[in-house]
Amino acid sequence: MKIFFTVLIFAIIVFSVGAQTKISGKITDENKNPLPGANIYIKDSYDGVSSEANGSFSFSTDVEGEAVLIASFVGYLTFTQKINLDGKDKQIDIVLKEDAAELGAVVISAGSFEASDEKKSVILRPLDVLTTGSDGDVYSALETLPGTQQVGETNGLFVRGGSASETKTIIDEMTVQNPFYSSVPDIPSRGRFSPMLFKGTVFSTGGYSAQYGQALSSVLVLKTQDLPEKTISAINIMPLGLGGAHTQRWENSSLSFEGGYYNLSPYFQIQKQRPDWDKAPESFEGSMNYRLKTSKTGILKAFSSYSTGSLSLFIPNLDNIPQKDFFYQKSNNFFANSNYRDILGDDWTLFAGYSIGIDNEDDKINSDVANKKDLFHTGKLTITKNIFSNTFLTFGGETQFLDHSSSYNNLKGSFKETYLAGYLETDVFFTNNLAGRIGVRAERSRLLDKTNIAPRLSFAYRLGKFDQLNFAYGKFYQTPDPDFLLYSRNFEFENAQHYILNYQYIGENRTFRVEFYYKKYDDLAKGTVFTYPYFNLPPVPFGSNGSGYAKGIDIFWRDQETFEHTDYWISYSYLDTKRDYKNYPTLAAPPFSTPHTFSIVAKRWVQSITTLFGATYTFATGRPYFNPNNPEFLGDRGKNYNNLSLNASHLLSIFGNFTVLFVSIDNVLGFSNIYGYNYSSDGKVKAPIFPTSLRSVFLGLFISIGETNPYN
């Protein structure tokens, strides 16, 4: 019986309701702001409560003895504290620390514009890139951002006083040697890569990471899509040509093919052209994309694209009017990039990639023949390690091999360059409000037989919930353009130093950003190259004694809130730049620069007719042009540039397939823009450089097959 009682007492103790403990207090962040809705509870019991609007909480628990009190809230590190539940009321004030890995932490962003779906505080979305600009070209969309110059007659992005070759395009971490279709003088071509390929874009106008090099002014970092969501086909019908694509999706892999044929001849029949075309541009292009998910975190990407095109036209010979020179061009471009990315263990990230580019361009000018060939290999390996909480170390190496050859009739030149680079960079969150990226890049050029070391620094300091201050400094090196290396190897690396100070506010629907910069150029390559236009200037010997500077202010404002269904952004760039390079006799503002550039982009979605309307207005002051009759080198200024373009994307359904009808009109108001002037050798004849047509119209029907509801 004694045992029985013992058991009974034991049972009573087990099931008796013990004394309750009441726990109350207040929960705040480190700045004493109350955190409403936090979850406060006793570990392994159900006892707990959510905090009130003023951060206060109070609950009772039946648990007795040693226990653990937990407080958790999204965006904050979970709080735990041992607590002795002895039936006496407890008053506990809890302070939660922010989790830097979560939203709201300071972001390193000096100098860059980022478009991404995945991150929250970015200035643009990938769709913005797609629906801005008149022709679905990544580059023309970026020209609506501050820091870029409007240079309508030449390919490329001209950033903050830099020439086009100072901006490098990087696809999945690999540099693309020639991202544009070949072009003829004064008629630019488009970017070769469709914006649809990319899920993320970082456009850096300066002060970028040590992971990138060989660009004095700017890098455009494009990230390709991961596994596509589903199997889908597309047909694109335009007056300019036909295109098609198919994507097949399997559980862990996908394969896409895309191809197109474009011929501008029918369009040129309708739209009056200023150039005297013999054969309108015609091109074929094809690309293939393979994705394999190798594990939960690993992805293998392989991408290749090929295009071939030809055109011919008559160009007025200013030395012998009315004679015209016949110009014919045929080009092939091939680019392939395969890369693998994975997370190893808990804190290692690995990236390995290889890419190859082959570009071939044949030109005929009357009876003269010119050819240009590039073979470009790149290999890159980058490793990132989370060394301790909030500190990441990135290191890696890159090698580039360029085999360049060009010929003009019997004159032939070629060179082979091997370039090696290593980089080390650390991202540190000193506090939740202060982050820094400190890096260094070392580069070696075999051709120049030179080595350089480039430090890079970027800091971000958060002022409030939505705004921060950024600062960046960096030194950037670039091997002189191939045109120079054909003549001489006796060059230094060209280099530039960037100083950037930026304030930005990224609110829910409004963004404001102002950036001040100063850029100092040194060791720019000098020398007279026969392809370069300033023919009748005195010859300049080859050397690295060029220099220059650029300084200015970039302002960006975006507002998606004030007007319903309307999104607009305004960019303004002020630029003061001068340089002495190539065959310049003196320091001068280059033809690809102008003091004031302003643009406004507005978009409005009209639900009732499922159409997105867009308008872009751009104004730029006149750019310098070379006038042999003016004793002041580059002392003349062209006309101000004005352009209003409109576009509309109408969404509709054709035989149950999701379809976009896209129309855009460039220069709706018919401003007569002049990009600059060409002169005859004796300086007596002056011919303006016009856009290829007064207005241009782009029309397209893009049908997605399989983009419908599959459950009907």
Added chain:
Amino acid sequence: MRLIVSFLLFVLFIGSSFAQDKYVTGMQSTLAKMESCKTPNDYLKVANGFERIAAAEKDKWLPYYWGALNCVLACYSDSSNTTKDLYLDRADKYINKADSLKPDNSEIFTLKGMIAQARMQVDPMNRWQKYGAEANNCFTKAMQADTLNPRPEYLIGVGLYYTPAQFGGGPQAAKPVLEKSLAKFDLFVPKDELMPHWGKEQVEQYLKMISESK
């Protein structure tokens, strides 16, 4: 002695069923609180309640499931886009835990699809392509995992209802899918009172709206 042993066994039995009861009653009382939820904060409080149960019952997927659902409901009852994404981040966290405890479950796939739908609605212009496809993938998997689950079709139907006709949506496109869902609801019996059982009234409501608008 026999008496003692049997009593001891009885105590143990009571004890274990008491623990079981604690889970069931804890869940039931938290589920009951959902009825009176109106504001995002109400739903988040309930989600906190489920999180507390989940933290104590380490092998149970249902507390996480219901926690995630309440975060989605908080999202639907809010108007600020920034906070909506925060709620859905939380929903993701919960549903992924549920998924790791109970893989290939039709209800979990359904809720993942619902989260994707909610993500899409925060910014349809930019997100429909990604999250629309993701939602459909989830619903397809949900229907494969349990052909009798009425909820995937309910959500597909609602998605279609609000999709413009140009995208292959609209009330008339939604109607047959919602009818299919309703037919499955009529046959659906949840295994116990803690299992997901929501949706039938809403389907009936949508069907009523469609027939009235005709």
